[in-house]
Amino acid sequence: MNKEVSIIHFPGSNCDRDLAVAIKYCLKLKPKFLWHNESHIKDPGIIFIPGGFSFGDYLRAGILATKSPAIKEVIRHAKKGVPIIGICNGFQILTECKLLEGALIKNSSQLFSCKKVFLRIENKKNYFTKNIKKGVVQYPIAHSQGKFYVDDYNLKKLQDNDQIMFKYSSKTGDISDKYNPNGSVQNIAGIVNKKKNVLGLMPHPERAIDSFSGRDGIVFFNGLNELI
Amino acid sequence: MNLENNLINAKTIIDHGISKSEYNRILKILKREPNLLELGIFSVMWSEHCSYKSTKKWLKTLPTNGEHVICGPGENAGIIDIGGNDAIVFKMESHNHPSFIEPYQGAATGVGGIMRDVFTMGARPIANLNSLRFGEPSNIKTKNLLQGVVKGIGDYGNCVGIPTVGGECSFHKSYNNNILVNAMCVGLVKKNKIFYSKAKGIGNPIIYVGSKTGRDGIHGATMASAEFDDTSIDQRPQVQVGDPFMEKLLLESCQELMKEDAIIAIQDMGAAGLTSSSFEMASKGNCGVKLFLNEVPCRESKMTPYEMMLSETQERMLMVIKPDKKKITFDIFKKWGLEAIEIGHLTDTGKMQMYFNNRLVGELPIKPLADSAPEYDRPRKKKAFKTIKVKKRNLQIENVFLEMISSPNHSSKEWLFRQYDNMVMCDTIFSSEESDAAIVRIHKTKKAVAITCDCNPIFCYTDPKLGAKLAVAESWRNLIASGAKPLAVTDNLNFGNPEKKDVMYQIKKAIEGIKVACTKLSFPVVSGNVSLYNETKGKSILPTPVIGGVGLIEDLKFVTGINMKMDDSIFIIGYTKGHLGLSVYNQICGYKYGKPPSIDFDNEIKNGNFVYNAIREVGISGCHDVSEGGIIMSLAELCIKNKLGIQISIPDEIKKENWLFGEDSSRYIIITNNEKKLLKYAKKMNVFVKNIGKVKGSSFKIINEFEISLKDLITYNKQWFKNYIDIEK
Amino acid sequence: MIYRVYVEFKPGILDPESEAIKRTVNQLGFSNVENISKGKFFDIELSSNNCLSDIEKISKELLSNPVIENFKVVKK
Amino acid sequence: MIYRVYVEFKPGILDPESEAIKRTVNQLGFSNVENISKGKFFDIELSSNNCLSDIEKISKELLSNPVIENFKVVKK
Numbered sequence A: 001m002n003k004e005v006s007i008i009h010f011p012g013s014n015c016d017r018d019l020a021v022a023i024k025y026c027l028k029l030k031p032k033f034l035w036h037n038e039s040h041i042k043d044p045g046i047i048f049i050p051g052g053f054s055f056g057d058y059l060r061a062g063i064l065a066t067k068s069p070a071i072k073e074v075i076r077h078a079k080k081g082v083p084i085i086g087i088c089n090g091f092q093i094l095t096e097c098k099l100l101e102g103a104l105i106k107n108s109s110q111l112f113s114c115k116k117v118f119l120r121i122e123n124k125k126n127y128f129t130k131n132i133k134k135g136v137v138q139y140p141i142a143h144s145q146g147k148f149y150v151d152d153y154n155l156k157k158l159q160d161n162d163q164i165m166f167k168y169s170s171k172t173g174d175i176s177d178k179y180n181p182n183g184s185v186q187n188i189a190g191i192v193n194k195k196k197n198v199l200g201l202m203p204h205p206e207r208a209i210d211s212f213s214g215r216d217g218i219v220f221f222n223g224l225n226e227l228i
Numbered sequence B: 001m002n003l004e005n006n007l008i009n010a011k012t013i014i015d016h017g018i019s020k021s022e023y024n025r026i027l028k029i030l031k032r033e034p035n036l037l038e039l040g041i042f043s044v045m046w047s048e049h050c051s052y053k054s055t056k057k058w059l060k061t062l063p064t065n066g067e068h069v070i071c072g073p074g075e076n077a078g079i080i081d082i083g084g085n086d087a088i089v090f091k092m093e094s095h096n097h098p099s100f101i102e103p104y105q106g107a108a109t110g111v112g113g114i115m116r117d118v119f120t121m122g123a124r125p126i127a128n129l130n131s132l133r134f135g136e137p138s139n140i141k142t143k144n145l146l147q148g149v150v151k152g153i154g155d156y157g158n159c160v161g162i163p164t165v166g167g168e169c170s171f172h173k174s175y176n177n178n179i180l181v182n183a184m185c186v187g188l189v190k191k192n193k194i195f196y197s198k199a200k201g202i203g204n205p206i207i208y209v210g211s212k213t214g215r216d217g218i219h220g221a222t223m224a225s226a227e228f229d230d231t232s233i234d235q236r237p238q239v240q241v242g243d244p245f246m247e248k249l250l251l252e253s254c255q256e257l258m259k260e261d262a263i264i265a266i267q268d269m270g271a272a273g274l275t276s277s278s279f280e281m282a283s284k285g286n287c288g289v290k291l292f293l294n295e296v297p298c299r300e301s302k303m304t305p306y307e308m309m310l311s312e313t314q315e316r317m318l319m320v321i322k323p324d325k326k327k328i329t330f331d332i333f334k335k336w337g338l339e340a341i342e343i344g345h346l347t348d349t350g351k352m353q354m355y356f357n358n359r360l361v362g363e364l365p366i367k368p369l370a371d372s373a374p375e376y377d378r379p380r381k382k383k384a385f386k387t388i389k390v391k392k393r394n395l396q397i398e399n400v401f402l403e404m405i406s407s408p409n410h411s412s413k414e415w416l417f418r419q420y421d422n423m424v425m426c427d428t429i430f431s432s433e434e435s436d437a438a439i440v441r442i443h444k445t446k447k448a449v450a451i452t453c454d455c456n457p458i459f460c461y462t463d464p465k466l467g468a469k470l471a472v473a474e475s476w477r478n479l480i481a482s483g484a485k486p487l488a489v490t491d492n493l494n495f496g497n498p499e500k501k502d503v504m505y506q507i508k509k510a511i512e513g514i515k516v517a518c519t520k521l522s523f524p525v526v527s528g529n530v531s532l533y534n535e536t537k538g539k540s541i542l543p544t545p546v547i548g549g550v551g552l553i554e555d556l557k558f559v560t561g562i563n564m565k566m567d568d569s570i571f572i573i574g575y576t577k578g579h580l581g582l583s584v585y586n587q588i589c590g591y592k593y594g595k596p597p598s599i600d601f602d603n604e605i606k607n608g609n610f611v612y613n614a615i616r617e618v619g620i621s622g623c624h625d626v627s628e629g630g631i632i633m634s635l636a637e638l639c640i641k642n643k644l645g646i647q648i649s650i651p652d653e654i655k656k657e658n659w660l661f662g663e664d665s666s667r668y669i670i671i672t673n674n675e676k677k678l679l680k681y682a683k684k685m686n687v688f689v690k691n692i693g694k695v696k697g698s699s700f701k702i703i704n705e706f707e708i709s710l711k712d713l714i715t716y717n718k719q720w721f722k723n724y725i726d727i728e729k
Numbered sequence C, D: 001m002i003y004r005v006y007v008e009f010k011p012g013i014l015d016p017e018s019e020a021i022k023r024t025v026n027q028l029g030f031s032n033v034e035n036i037s038k039g040k041f042f043d044i045e046l047s048s049n050n051c052l053s054d055i056e057k058i059s060k061e062l063l064s065n066p067v068i069e070n071f072k073v074v075k076k
């Protein structure tokens, strides 16, 4: 298998460069940028959907991007089992195109919120997280539509199926409203699909790869090494 | 010539804000009466906002050269050299009037406008800052304005993906009906890839790209140059709506096009839209222009040439390109979903010729119009101050302190800056809550720039010259404290109505102050903006010359924050006389009058050099300047930021209040565990330093005075915004 | 022909924005306001007739998110 | 009693969101869509009757931004 990582780039994406920097730094390879109107994506390797404001976040964050040719390809590859990671706006796109459950709606505070948060890793059996040694990591968040919503029925399915990956927590892993930055159901910050090859998370591991911003993002990217 | 002659009468002329003498000047230039379109163009080109007619005479006196200056005032933004092939492009601009009428859109479009000024020059914006002034919190409009402005700034910068890394925000009743929203943008450019606005090449196409032109903001430039009255709120069509998504597309597509050798000149359509951008490009290049207005993409039907030329629709660019690069230009914009349109070309006539429906609808000589823009030496008079002594409230030190840290102006601005993405681009080392200046790494290098904006309007009100000097010095000091070498400034001069003698006096004196300080500190002015007529019903704002400073940190290892570690020692650098005139202490106690602290630039430079070198040679944990609120406020900020306690003793030789709250210039706090080295170095440099205590425990303790737990200290500091905005409990 | 599409939150989804508006309205002295809920609408102008099914499709796939929202189409 | 307040942009105000939605709709193959405009609505439930003037006041001061938006009140 060829060593590839692809980043899908939409008009309005703005964490694409940051993600590429993190991938280069941690995985020692140069990611391939795919423009949103790419209608045939071959051998993408891991697919990343970066953060930002695809199509200006107009209508609902992520929705307009789901109508692009590249997302049709992402859906096709997802069904084949290709690992796909959506961060922030990428997570919003993945829920809007129904690769992931639930929806991301306006933060309870109604305000954009940018800060570092702690995340408890809920599931380490998954290939996205199994190499992360720590139980709690610290990544920044920066979003205004990051409140994860899912109804009770589907929440139970997520739980029963071990699909919840990250929860907002204290430094020591306590989960409570106090540590919930946006009002997400059960502090959920990231989930995978049923087949567990599609991951979406609101926090930004790519923003935590140097000594100034914290280094917890490094383990996230390093952990992906065996997938490529 | 066969121009359609719309009738112009005395009222039309007055409505366009053109004075009698200005109209005579127009007649002299044209040797005929202008038509309505031409009159409209004169009115915006000669508005205060575009022509600087009240301030030009004084702005010319500012020091604008220096060893690092690549481009001073006169272009869209200033440029300084930061070594290697890197240069920094920056400017500050106001959006005061629009933000008062519509806070969200006004502030958003202010951010958009200043970013375009920066990326027009070939730079990629790397940081946004803002300087905000609101009215009294108790004023019914304030809360709404605050919420709208902050959200507008945040939403715009966040969407484009440029980190908003710092700024300032304060409240004063003089801004009740005239808030100030000053936005600063800093960009990074390769020295050999700088773009300017000088048009050249007869026949070369003029390309329009970006949003379609609507009727928004028609006469915005004249609005920004007129005093407010009760009808201002009804000036509806002048509001511009921002489209940050379009801005992002323009940014990326222009960056891509700039890699090709296609652009000859480029300008954003800012104030006075198509008019000022086309006139500026042509007048710089001594060219003429033919515009075919039917080609201008319009959002609304039946737009007239007058409306097209004067519209201030945001997110539009104008450029002159090489004729053989048309295809690649159009292709690149198309890739980004934008349509570029050729709306005219350069000529050798020296005239602006506007065609509509195959007819010449306006013709103006470009050079004369720009060169003979009016320039006034307006009369000035110093304002006499009453020296009423207000009864002093008798307060304990502790009470003054607690009132101070929980006051609107000095409480934590977390509510505000949380709404800004300060990390996108992953090069933000410190935002301005973490260091005296925000620090942004130059991507892929070990260099960083430090950026700050400052002004103390209370000082400027009593003594505009000294106040302006102090603003420059504070900016300089903030850069020093963050580990940077100060390089250059941009300024944003916010004042009332220049036709009033006392306001004109303030303006002239403030510019003089900036001139003196920038000269002494070798801190040239490379760009700026003037916002006048900040006045409602005859009441003007406090004079507010905001200074945006930029400095260079040559190696990330010298980056310095407001940091401390347990058991470190705390030193004050610089002598404390304890000046309380106009201090926060005096205001809390009810003394409203007095003089600002004096400044001795030799001493400023000596202390600054000491700190700059101590950061490099002594090894320190952190540094913080001493400004509003005095030593005690700086110490409190250190404790709150680091969540560590301190124990401080007040020296005997000075009155407690004066020492704790005095606002003398040229002082810093340094935190270090290399006490001996620091003292030795201070002795060598002949700088006054004093060890005042230690980082210790979990409370804020002034020995023999009071002690407050860190937890309470933080609560006091955070409660005001929480309560004011009524954040859901 | 113009169709109007109304989109609102499904019942049971907490909408803090409406809550906040209601609080403010009550604080302003309008204590008789019992409840506020909000939604969006889209006016869609079509060049041809009889396209209700198109509008339904656009509403379902784009204008609303079925996880959180309901929609309703009316002819204007 | 329930009043519904409609709020929409004044004519002539730039609405980039509607533009973006329209572009996507057209790209999806609905070329017969000529124009899309959007707005918000608020359903306000009152405990007492005859309060149209209250609703007007709330609409003007809180629900709409008179500088760029118009509103309209209807009884539901």
Ligand SMILES: Nc1ncnc2c1ncn2[C@@H]1O[C@H](COP(=O)(O)OP(=O)(O)O)[C@@H](O)[C@H]1O
Binding pocket: B049, B050, B059, B062, B072, B073, B074, B075, B076, B077, B078, B091, B117, B270, B271, B276, B491, B492, B493, B525, B526, B527, B528, B529, B530
């Ligand atoms: N107070 C000031 N100090 C220094 N330069 C200034 C000042 N005000 C304006 N300038 C310079 O004058 C030129 C014109 O500014 P302006 O009309 O605001 O630009 P724009 O058309 O981009 O808005 C710019 O180069 C600006 O930097």
Ligand SMILES: [Mg+2]
Binding pocket: B076, B117, B267, B268, B270
């Ligand atoms: Mg400009």
